[in-house]
Amino acid sequence: MEFLVLLGPPGSGKGTLSRRLQEENRFIPVSTGEEIRKQMADPQSEVGRASAPYMDRGDYIPDDLALSLFYTILEPMDTESRVVLDGFPRTVPQAIALAPWLEAKGHRLIGCVFLNLPVEVAVKRMEARLVCPDCRRTYPTVAGHPVGSECDACGGILIQREDDDPVRMKQRLRRHEEMTNPLREWFEDRKQLLEVDASAGTEDLRKGIVKHFNL
Ligand SMILES: [Zn+2]
Secondary structure, three states: OEEEEEEOOOOOOHHHHHHHHHHHHOEEEEEHHHHHHHHHHOOOOHHHHHHHHHHHOOOOOOHHHHHHHHHHHHOOOOOOOEEEEEOOOOOHHHHHHHHHHHHHHOOEEEEEEEEEOOHHHHHHHHHOEEEOOOOOOEEEHHHOOOOOOEOOOOOOEOEEOOOOOHHHHHHHHHHHHHHHHHHHHHHHHOOOEEEEEOOOOHHHHHHHHHHHOOO
16 A cells, blocks of 8 residues: 655645545545544444544544554555545654554555645634534535535535634644644655645645655
8 A cells, every 4th residue: 555644734625635636646535533433433443432532522542542543444455555644643653653564564655745824824714614513524615515515425414613713723723733743844854745835726736746756
């Protein structure tokens, strides 16, 4: 398998970019947030049960749990797959733990794309987002999904995000930045980082990524 990692704050468009990479470049998108919710909906899933307390209080799951989740999702996949990862690895310890697994399995890390977005722009984008209350997938309001339209993934009725006041959003963005910076530097030190301006159009971003990593 080949893995492309997307890093970037909420609102930087990782979901939209993942779906474009799926449509045009046959990447399989794996979003840690969505996968955790799937596991939590499955009463048989140990990973889901263990994740619930963290998710319920709005925390990220700890490293060992993130790794279990990752292996649970990836092990059954076709070894020829290309996967675009949103939300994993999320910390340097996760990235370090991933390396020997990749090597043992003969997989390859293509690299990491960091979607850079100023806090003010990120806040504006988050305010303009709709969410599916059933599967939690988010939609930019500019992309042709008005309030009350159906979720592409599950048919849920889209609503305005309820939990986003600007102060809390800024706090979330800062927390995200503090957590992500060491990981971004880790990839940079290994010459595996491509930093892009997330305010560019999705199609331009996709083309730039394809060209840079020779996909
Ligand atoms: Zn949905």
